[in-house]
Amino acid sequence: MDIDVPKLKDGNDFQYTRHIVGDEPGLKSLINACEVAIEKGEYIGTDLDDYHGVTKLDSDYLSENQESKSTPLVLCILSLVLMFSVFLIVVGFIDFIKWF
Numbered sequence: 875m876d877i878d879v880p881k882l883k884d885g886n887d888f889q890y891t892r893h894i895v896g897d898e899p900g901l902k903s904l905i906n907a908c909e910v911a912i913e914k915g916e917y918i919g920t921d922l923d924d925y926h927g928v929t930k931l932d933s934d935y936l937s938e939n940q941e942s943k944s945t946p947l948v949l950c951i952l953s954l955v956l957m958f959s960v961f962l963i964v965v966g967f968i969d970f971i972k973w974f
Contacts, residue, residue, distance in 0.1 A: 882923040896923070904928075 880900035885893030896904065903921040910917040911928040918927035 880921050880923060882925055884924070 878899070880896065880903040882894060882896040882900040882904060885891060885895045888895055894904065900923060903919075907917040907919060907922055907928040911930045916927060916929045922928070
């Protein structure tokens with residue numbers, strides 16, 4: 875393993891929830907990428923390990939296009955309703971078969 879390669883990872887892989895983690899060269903590469911993105915709007919490079927780049931977005935875009943915090947809850951409820959519906963269909967089909 876090459877020690878000089880900058881390392882940046884998702885903190886969730888290392889029990890640092892909602893963090894970007896890395897060694898010193900990796901974090902310095904991230905700082906450089908952020909500075910370029912602030913100046914030019916975007917940075918694409920190979921020195922960000924698992925990440926491909928950094929992009930600057932407008933505050934309005936970020937607030938308008940953010941996933942709703944209720945989305946996971948809605949998906950969970952929808953999944954439960956769907957599973958219950960499938961259960962009822964299977965039970966109904968089994969009862970229909972028993973008639974014959």
